[in-house]
Amino acid sequence: MRKKFFALLLLPFLTHAKSSDYVVGAGLSADNNHILGGSSKETYMLRSGIINNDTHRFLGTVTYSSESKLTKYLGSYDYMYGLGSSGKFNTFIGISAGYKHQDIDTPDNNSFYLFGGQAGVNYFFSESWSTELGYRVLSGSTQEDEWVKDELYMTLDYRF
Numbered sequence: 001m002r003k004k005f006f007a008l009l010l011l012p013f014l015t016h017a018k019s020s021d022y023v024v025g026a027g028l029s030a031d032n033n034h035i036l037g038g039s040s041k042e043t044y045m046l047r048s049g050i051i052n053n054d055t056h057r058f059l060g061t062v063t064y065s066s067e068s069k070l071t072k073y074l075g076s077y078d079y080m081y082g083l084g085s086s087g088k089f090n091t092f093i094g095i096s097a098g099y100k101h102q103d104i105d106t107p108d109n110n111s112f113y114l115f116g117g118q119a120g121v122n123y124f125f126s127e128s129w130s131t132e133l134g135y136r137v138l139s140g141s142t143q144e145d146e147w148v149k150d151e152l153y154m155t156l157d158y159r160f
Helices: 002-014
Strands: 020-031 043-052 056-065 070-083 089-102 111-124 129-139 148-159
Touching (some): 020 129, 056 089
Antiparallel strands (some): 020 043, 020 148, 089 111, 129 148
């Protein structure tokens, strides 16, 4: 499990372009169960990636919820678009694919592939520090009541 985690976090660093920056970050997310009051525990996120030409972002993200023992490994691509002349705000839209695993004892399969999309906004405090508020929709579960999962997340990122 740890090998998958580190491989996913390091994967974006293998691509390189002339005008590229690296990004690492951490954050919190809440899926639709949390938002609707089904749970009170937050989900933690770690992510890293590369941003090419200030518009193309490739990220590897790992999320973990200690309450539900759910871990998600996601790779994503986002197209980022700057708003205004100050360069402080970016909007983004993108796609994600990955894998989720719930570490519980069950006779059913507790691991599934995921795919979906996300959108949101970034705010840059400086050239290196930013925060992001995003909304992600993921699909791929074989359980009918969980066919589509959505989540709201916020991160703090360092760009270098």
